[in-house]
Amino acid sequence: MQMFWAIIVSVILILIIYGIVNSKIQKRKPVSISLGNIKLKKIDEVFDPAKRYHIVINSGTKFENVKIIGFAEAVGGPDYEVVWSSRRWLILEGVDGARVFVSPYRVMWMKEAGKEPAINR
Numbered sequence: 001m002q003m004f005w006a007i008i009v010s011v012i013l014i015l016i017i018y019g020i021v022n023s024k025i026q027k028r029k030p031v032s033i034s035l036g037n038i039k040l041k042k043i044d045e046v047f048d049p050a051k052r053y054h055i056v057i058n059s060g061t062k063f064e065n066v067k068i069i070g071f072a073e074a075v076g077g078p079d080y081e082v083v084w085s086s087r088r089w090l091i092l093e094g095v096d097g098a099r100v101f102v103s104p105y106r107v108m109w110m111k112e113a114g115k116e117p118a119i120n121r
Contacts, residue, residue: 052113055092057106065113066092072101 033040047053047068055063072089089101 047110052095053110054113055102055110056108057102058108059106063092063094063100063102066094066100069093069099071104 049068049070052065052067055066055068057063069091072091073087088104090104090107092100092102094100
C-alpha cells in the first residue's frame, strides 16, 4: 500500500513540475499575430511624449492635437473605486494648455497629429 501512495505522490509531483516548466517555456515564445496566411511581426514602438496626437476613446469622443503628458494616480476613499472604474488617469494637454483626464482603458486609437494615413475609400 505504501508503494501505491508513493507512486501517486510521485506522479502528482511530476505533473506539477511539468506544468511549471511548460508555463515558463510558453512565456518565452515570441508573440505573433496572423492575418490569414500572413504572420505579422511585433514592432517595439511606443508613443513619443514630445509629439501631439489625435486620440479617440470608446464613447466616440475625439481629442485632437493633444500631448500625452503622463499618468495620475487617483486619491480617494474606499467608495472611490465604486464610482470611478479606474484609479489611474491618462493626462492629455491641449494646445491651449487645458488638461483632460481620461481612463487609459477607454482609449480606442491614437494617431500622430499632422500625419494623415493613406486610406482608400
